[in-house]
Amino acid sequence: xxxxxxxxxxxxxxxxxxxxxxxxxxxxxxxxxxxxxxxxxxxxxxxxxxxxxxxxxxxxxxxxxxxxxxxxxxxxxxxxxxxxxxxxxxxxxxxxxxxxxxxxxxxxxxxxxxxxxxxxxxxxxxxxxxxxxxxxxxxxxxxxxxxxxxxxxxxxxxxxxxxxxxxxxxxxxxxxxxxxxxxxxxxxxxxxxxxxxxxxxxxxxxxxxxxxxxxxxxxxxxxxxxxxxxxxxxxxxxxxxxxx
Amino acid sequence: xxxxxxxxxxxxxxxxxxxxxxxxxxxxxxxxxxxxxxxxxxxxxxxxxxxxxxxxxxxxxxxxxxxxxxxxxxxxxxxxxxxxxxxxxxxxxxxxxxxxxxxxxxxxxxxxxxxxxxxxxxxxxxxxxxxxxxxxxxxxxxxxxxxxxxxxxxxxxxxxxxxxxxxxxxxxxxxxxxxxxxxxxxxxxxxxxxxxxxxxxxxxxxxxxxxxxxxxxxxxxxxxxxxxxxxxxxxxxxxxxxxxxxxxxxxxxxxxxxxxxxxxxxxxxxxxxxxxxxxxxxxxxxxxxxxxxxxxxxxxxx
Numbered sequence: 001x002x003x004x005x006x007x008x009x010x011x012x013x014x015x016x017x018x019x020x021x022x023x024x025x026x027x028x029x030x031x032x033x034x035x036x037x038x039x040x041x042x043x044x045x046x047x048x049x050x051x052x053x054x055x056x057x058x059x060x061x062x063x064x065x066x067x068x069x070x071x072x073x074x075x076x077x078x079x080x081x082x083x084x085x086x087x088x089x090x091x092x093x094x095x096x097x098x099x100x101x102x103x104x105x106x107x108x109x110x111x112x113x114x115x116x117x118x119x120x121x122x123x124x125x126x127x128x129x130x131x132x133x134x135x136x137x138x139x140x141x142x143x144x145x146x147x148x149x150x151x152x153x154x155x156x157x158x159x160x161x162x163x164x165x166x167x168x169x170x171x172x173x174x175x176x177x178x179x180x181x182x183x184x185x186x187x188x189x190x191x192x193x194x195x196x197x198x199x200x201x202x203x204x205x206x207x208x209x210x211x212x213x214x215x216x217x218x219x220x221x222x223x224x225x226x227x228x229x230x231x232x233x234x235x236x237x238x239x240x241x242x243x244x
Numbered sequence: 245x246x247x248x249x250x251x252x253x254x255x256x257x258x259x260x261x262x263x264x265x266x267x268x269x270x271x272x273x274x275x276x277x278x279x280x281x282x283x284x285x286x287x288x289x290x291x292x293x294x295x296x297x298x299x300x301x302x303x304x305x306x307x308x309x310x311x312x313x314x315x316x317x318x319x320x321x322x323x324x325x326x327x328x329x330x331x332x333x334x335x336x337x338x339x340x341x342x343x344x345x346x347x348x349x350x351x352x353x354x355x356x357x358x359x360x361x362x363x364x365x366x367x368x369x370x371x372x373x374x375x376x377x378x379x380x381x382x383x384x385x386x387x388x389x390x391x392x393x394x395x396x397x398x399x400x401x402x403x404x405x406x407x408x409x410x411x412x413x414x415x416x417x418x419x420x421x422x423x424x425x426x427x428x429x430x431x432x433x434x435x436x437x438x439x440x441x442x443x444x445x446x447x448x449x450x451x452x453x454x455x456x457x458x459x460x461x462x463x464x465x466x467x468x469x470x471x472x473x474x475x476x477x478x479x480x481x482x483x484x485x486x487x488x489x490x491x492x493x494x495x496x497x498x499x500x501x502x503x504x505x506x507x508x509x510x511x512x513x514x515x516x517x518x519x520x521x522x523x524x525x526x527x528x529x530x531x532x533x534x535x536x537x538x539x540x541x542x543x544x545x546x
Contacts, residue, residue: 050429052425052428071428071435072425072428072429073428073431073432073433073434073435076428076429076430076431077431080429081429081430082426082429084423084425084426084429088423088425088426088429089423089426090418090419090422090423090426090427091422091423092418092422093415093418093419093422097415097418100412100415101412101415101416101418101419101427101430101432102430104412104415104416105416105427105430105431105432106431153430154430157430157431
């Protein structure tokens with residue numbers, strides 16, 4: 001069943017066309033990689049999907065319901081979670097407060113079902129091995145730890161669809177593996193993930209499908225292996241082969 | 245002949261600094277919260293302070309309501325006028341560019357100046373006119389009202405600290421201050437919180453106006469220096485750092501009292517009109533030499 005679908009999404013700012021006629025759908029439980037050169041519109045697409053930018057034309061449906069005009073907070077309430085490229089953590093709050101505030105933002109009914117929120121917040125930190133730093137400020141963490149905290153926090157806040165923007169940027173190789181494991185764990189729990197990444201081996205190791213973007217358009221979709229071997233991708237990253 | 249300063253003079257300076265600091269901290273604290281969250285300048289702040297004070301004066305001295313209901317009315321009118329300011333002069337503009345309210349609130353401050361002159365006239369207005377009962381602590385003379393105002397400011401700041409650091413609502417506020425987009429993507433309705441924060445700053449501003457009206461006299465000319473002092477405290481405290489701003493508000497007010505209260509070199513006093521230079525020097529010094537302020541915050545750096 002399709003959890004997310006976009007139909008003819010376009011975004012223009014002034015005379016500049018940032019996104020152009022983007023249509024795709026994502027099945028529930030899939031991990032989709034979104035790749036493309038810098039400036040191809042990947043983060044802008046995430047901003048449109050999470051409600052920070054309004055598309056000029058086109059629609060976005062979540063579980064069949066039109067969410068094109070909902071605010072970011074309402075979309076979060078519908079189950080879209082976002083992990084930001086520049087670390088969406090609250091640096092001057094402690095780690096446990098970072099998780100707690102996400103749990104406290106849940107609708108009242110869901111909050112009641114979760115029981116003791118402080119205990120749950122601590123369990124979230126244990127899940128990513130950060131329980132020892134529970135009462136230190138999040139700003140003192142390394143890039144990789146911040147990323148783990150952000151993903152774990154989004155996971156525990158009950159989101160269904162995850163938009164991860166460059167989750168391995170500024171992360172050490174050891175923690176990159178931990179981030180990959182965490183994303184695969186999301187899949188096991190039936191969650192859906194869209195991940196923007198420049199690290200192609202990382203994308204190849206975790207994704208079911210890859211969408212390639214260039215100058216605001218979707219230029220290619222397919223399984224990681226097919227996309228990796230495609231001539232279009234090579235041309236996009238290395239330019240056209242002059243011998244052919 | 246040179247005259248050595250008496251210990252009682254220092255105690256008096258300290259008492260005056262505490263009174264002036266409490267007032268400045270009330271106003272700067274509310275404004276720092278607004279700046280931390282929205283990053284906008286509200287140049288009509290001083291006028292909103294006076295509006296709260298004048299409303300209390302009007303309720304108490306003209307309508308003859310008892311003091312407590314008049315004070316509550318003053319706080320409510322400060323909050324309402326600040327809400328109005330947000331909806332008309334800030335909200336429609338700051339999404340386009342966060343510096344636009346700088347211009348719109350300057351225009352609004354001029355309108356408010358004119359309105360207050362028209363409604364309350366230029367002569368000084370006191371919420372509690374007449375001689376105040378004073379007593380002496382270690383040689384410093386201080387009135388009962390001033391003691392109450394200092395204590396109430398402390399209670400208000402402590403209550404605010406508790407809400408800000410210990411409650412779920414406070415955590416949401418801090419989340420919005422530190423990363424607005426991340427807070428939104430967690431489902432925190434920051435548009436509502438923006439309003440709440442602006443209105444809270446209005447309650448603090450109204451409290452500042454009532455403070456002035458009880459301790460001294462209200463005059464429409466006070467508005468702009470109050471705004472400047474609050475911004476000096478925010479810049480020096482580290483933009484977006486609420487407790488830094490409150491500390492610097494006490495510091496600036498204290499230095500103002502020292503500047504005009506000390507018999508410099510046993511030779512002269514600095515005229516009272518030069519008090520405002522302290523806030524202006526703070527702005528120049530910090531913007532030029534330490535733009536991050538004394539307690540730099542990672543939440544807002546510009």
